[in-house]
Amino acid sequence: MSRNINESVLTAFKVLVAIFLAFLFGYIVLYIMGYDPVVAYGSLIKGAFGSKRGFAETLISTTPLIFGSLGFILAFQCGLFNMGLEGQIAIGGIVAAYLGYTIPGLPPFIHITICIIGAAAGGALWGLGPGFLKARFGIHEVIGTIMMNYIAFDVSSYLVSTHGPMKDRLTDMPASPFIHDSAKIIRIWKGTRLHWGIFLAIFFSFVVWFLLFRTRIGYKLRAVGKNQFAAEAGGINVPRYMILAMVLSGLFGGIAGGVEILGIHYRLFAAFSPGYGWDAIAVSLLGLLSPIGIIGSAFLFGFLRSGSILMQAIAGVSKDMISVITGVIIFFMGMSDPVGNFIKDKLLRKLYGNSV
Amino acid sequence: MGILFNILNLAIFTSTLRITTPILFAALGGCMTERSGVINIGLEGMMLMGAFAAAVGSYFWGPWLGVLFGIFVGGIMGLLHAFMSVTVKANQIISATAINIFALGFPNLIVPVLWKGHYAMTPVVPVIKSIQIPVIADIPVLGPIIGNLNPIVYIAFLLVPVVHYVLFKTRLGLRIRAVGEHPKAADTVGINVALMRYIAVTVSGLLAGFGGAFLSVAYQSQFSQAMTAGRGFIGLAAMIFGRWRPFGALVACLIFAFADAFQASAQAAGVPIPPDLLLTLPYLLTLIALAGLIGKKAVGPAANGKPYFKD
Numbered sequence: 001m002s003r004n005i006n007e008s009v010l011t012a013f014k015v016l017v018a019i020f021l022a023f024l025f026g027y028i029v030l031y032i033m034g035y036d037p038v039v040a041y042g043s044l045i046k047g048a049f050g051s052k053r054g055f056a057e058t059l060i061s062t063t064p065l066i067f068g069s070l071g072f073i074l075a076f077q078c079g080l081f082n083m084g085l086e087g088q089i090a091i092g093g094i095v096a097a098y099l100g101y102t103i104p105g106l107p108p109f110i111h112i113t114i115c116i117i118g119a120a121a122g123g124a125l126w127g128l129g130p131g132f133l134k135a136r137f138g139i140h141e142v143i144g145t146i147m148m149n150y151i152a153f154d155v156s157s158y159l160v161s162t163h164g165p166m167k168d169r170l171t172d173m174p175a176s177p178f179i180h181d182s183a184k185i186i187r188i189w190k191g192t193r194l195h196w197g198i199f200l201a202i203f204f205s206f207v208v209w210f211l212l213f214r215t216r217i218g219y220k221l222r223a224v225g226k227n228q229f230a231a232e233a234g235g236i237n238v239p240r241y242m243i244l245a246m247v248l249s250g251l252f253g254g255i256a257g258g259v260e261i262l263g264i265h266y267r268l269f270a271a272f273s274p275g276y277g278w279d280a281i282a283v284s285l286l287g288l289l290s291p292i293g294i295i296g297s298a299f300l301f302g303f304l305r306s307g308s309i310l311m312q313a314i315a316g317v318s319k320d321m322i323s324v325i326t327g328v329i330i331f332f333m334g335m336s337d338p339v340g341n342f343i344k345d346k347l348l349r350k351l352y353g354n355s356v
Numbered sequence: 357m358g359i360l361f362n363i364l365n366l367a368i369f370t371s372t373l374r375i376t377t378p379i380l381f382a383a384l385g386g387c388m389t390e391r392s393g394v395i396n397i398g399l400e401g402m403m404l405m406g407a408f409a410a411a412v413g414s415y416f417w418g419p420w421l422g423v424l425f426g427i428f429v430g431g432i433m434g435l436l437h438a439f440m441s442v443t444v445k446a447n448q449i450i451s452a453t454a455i456n457i458f459a460l461g462f463p464n465l466i467v468p469v470l471w472k473g474h475y476a477m478t479p480v481v482p483v484i485k486s487i488q489i490p491v492i493a494d495i496p497v498l499g500p501i502i503g504n505l506n507p508i509v510y511i512a513f514l515l516v517p518v519v520h521y522v523l524f525k526t527r528l529g530l531r532i533r534a535v536g537e538h539p540k541a542a543d544t545v546g547i548n549v550a551l552m553r554y555i556a557v558t559v560s561g562l563l564a565g566f567g568g569a570f571l572s573v574a575y576q577s578q579f580s581q582a583m584t585a586g587r588g589f590i591g592l593a594a595m596i597f598g599r600w601r602p603f604g605a606l607v608a609c610l611i612f613a614f615a616d617a618f619q620a621s622a623q624a625a626g627v628p629i630p631p632d633l634l635l636t637l638p639y640l641l642t643l644i645a646l647a648g649l650i651g652k653k654a655v656g657p658a659a660n661g662k663p664y665f666k667d
Contacts, residue, residue, distance in 0.1 A: 164632075323462070326458075334440065338446050
């Protein structure tokens with residue numbers, strides 16, 4: 001028991017150190033470049049928490065980050081890297097928007113459900129390709145998913161381009177028509193864009209937790225991730241579970257994009273995601289690859305996304321500062337396990353001699 | 357038929373060579389790093405940082421120093437990945453992803469500081485001009501294609517035999533490959549596993565930086581956000597397609613680049629396919645080529661991606 005407590009204290013410590021170091025790094029970079037780091041960080045916090053709207057935007061950004069991270073985790077637990085979330089988000093958005101403006105006269109609950117299922121299916125299809133290539137041909141899923149990203153981006157800009165099939169003929173904007181009211185996810189906080197999606201995201205976090213840790217499928221999926229060869233020897237159909245993991249992973253990417261369209265934008269335009277698919281990687285690692293843990297880390301990144309807009313306006317620091325902090329957090333999280341083990345090892349050896 | 361003729365003019369071969377160049381740098385970098393047993397999907401980010409550094413360098417010190425600066429910064433990023441992969445023994449994909457995401461945002465932080473009012477894009481910078489190779493440029497048909505190119509294009513193609521020679525004909529190359537296949541055995545006979553991997557990964561960063569520099573101070577004349585557009589990854593795919601060998605990678609790069617040149621030329625010739633869809637051609641072809649190539653599984657160096665624990 002005490003060992004468990006020690007472990008979780010150590011883990012929490014690890015996460016906090018990574019966050020602290022990332023912000024420290026950001027502070028130094030800002031300082032060197034002649035910005036005022038205090039003003040920058042101050043406006044970051046003020047932007048995210050200083051107003052009702054800001055706080056709502058924080059939760060709004062948290063939503064796709066949770067969905068995206070659930071996708072990343074599902075692949076990762078099977079030992080795979082889904083770098084294709086950004087593309088799967090784009091596809092989910094395309095399908096949701098299309099179903100949202102073409103199907104008329106449905107009750108909202110049914111219409112929204114159809115759109116989200118469609119978005120999920122689109123994302124799942126986008127994950128299926130690289131999953132199949134990996135399982136059948138051994139093509140690294142990173143290359144497969146990245147190629148699928150670029151294809152998704154180009155397809156989505158084609159669809160809303162001047163002569164594209166989803167282009168709204170009534171405006172000059174490269175965007176699709178607006179979805180019907182029945183497809184819009186209901187907003188829950190007056191005067192803000194906050195919608196029900198956040199609860200859906202939290203609900204699905206528990207669903208994925210259950211799937212991974214309380215079902216046979218989840219057990220086998222994780223077994224493949226732990227040791228592919230042992231899993232195979234144990235009679236698990238490894239290629240099948242790899243494909244399944246990528247499909248499930250893409251599915252959540254698709255939902256992230258779909259909910260974003262149905263809850264926020266109400267229409268499709270190219271590159272509507274500001275990079276949630278990439279943030280999701282950092283969110284997942286910081287959330288220790290736990291479907292519950294990522295609720296917290298998604299909130300942290302939602303805060304960064306939301307606050308960065310005011311930071312850009314007040315301190316003049318590009319909102320891409322977030323990518324830098326994201327990169328550094330991933331970096332330190334990647335470092336934390338090996339370094340932690342190394343320190344523990346050294347410490348134990350010092351305490352007990354070479355017998356351990 | 358007429359339209360096909362318009363697409364397949366001589367210019368398409370010249371632009372194929374130009375488009376090959378940055379991918380080739382990444383592919384050669386991929387050969388180095390993966391032969392030593394370290395996966396480096398961070399080539400994309402290293403290339404992007406190289407492109408940015410080269411543009412900055414070119415603006416302040418002229419194009420050639422800019423290129424050197426781009427190579428240097430690429431190498432620093434390579435060194436960072438080597439440190440993470442070899443010394444820290446972190447997950448190599450995670451380390452490289454950190455580099456890729458970092459590179460996506462970092463230039464945007466610097467650009468407005470160096471150039472007021474600029475965002476996500478540097479001003480136009482001095483570029484390296486194409487050169488005419490005296491005798492070769494006079495050969496009929498072939499001359500106009502290969503006789504008048506950017507010096508960096510020639511360098512990239514010359515690096516193919518160089519990397520091949522280093523990897524397969526020198527002691528250093530033998531050691532690098534040994535470390536990538538069986539680090540324990542290599543260690544037993546006294547090869548410094550960590551050092552070999554450091555060298556290989558850093559060199560891959562230098563090469564990626566070079567490729568990036570070509571993009572911003574030769575292929576184009578400025579840096580813009582995410583301008584590498586997946587070339588680092590396509591380079592890796594080409595390397596796999598070429599079975600981890602420089603000449604094989606070159607062939608793959610040429611095929612991918614031809615697809616890209618073809619789509620650009622088709623756009624210019626007014627083929628009734630939407631330009632955005634034509635843009636997907638190189639990526640689709642990469643996937644199809646990788647799937648079709650193999651039939652059986654692609655097998656890389658045995659210890660690829662595995663940290664080596666000395667005990």
